[in-house]
Amino acid sequence: MRVVTVLRARGYVVRDLSVDVQEALGSEIRATVVVTGQQVDLLLERLRRLPVVVDARADDL
Structure with a gap:
């Protein structure tokens, strides 16, 4: 849950969060995070x- 830790520590507003755990394939986390256009690149960089x-x-919505 390191991804969730980063989101919380940086104060991002998370509207929706889902986790799909599959033993053989790994896990997938999907989140709806409230950010401005300028913040999205920084968030993606931090996650990567x-x-x-x-x-x-x-x-894109």
Whole structure:
């Protein structure tokens, strides 16, 4: 849950969080985080620095 720790420690507002745990394939975390356009790149950079993160991306709404 290092991803959740980073989100909490940095004070991000998380609207929705889901975790899909699959033993053989690893886990997937999906979160809706409230950020400005300028903050999204910094958030993605912070997440990608985590060794446990394979992919981090923003979905356009």
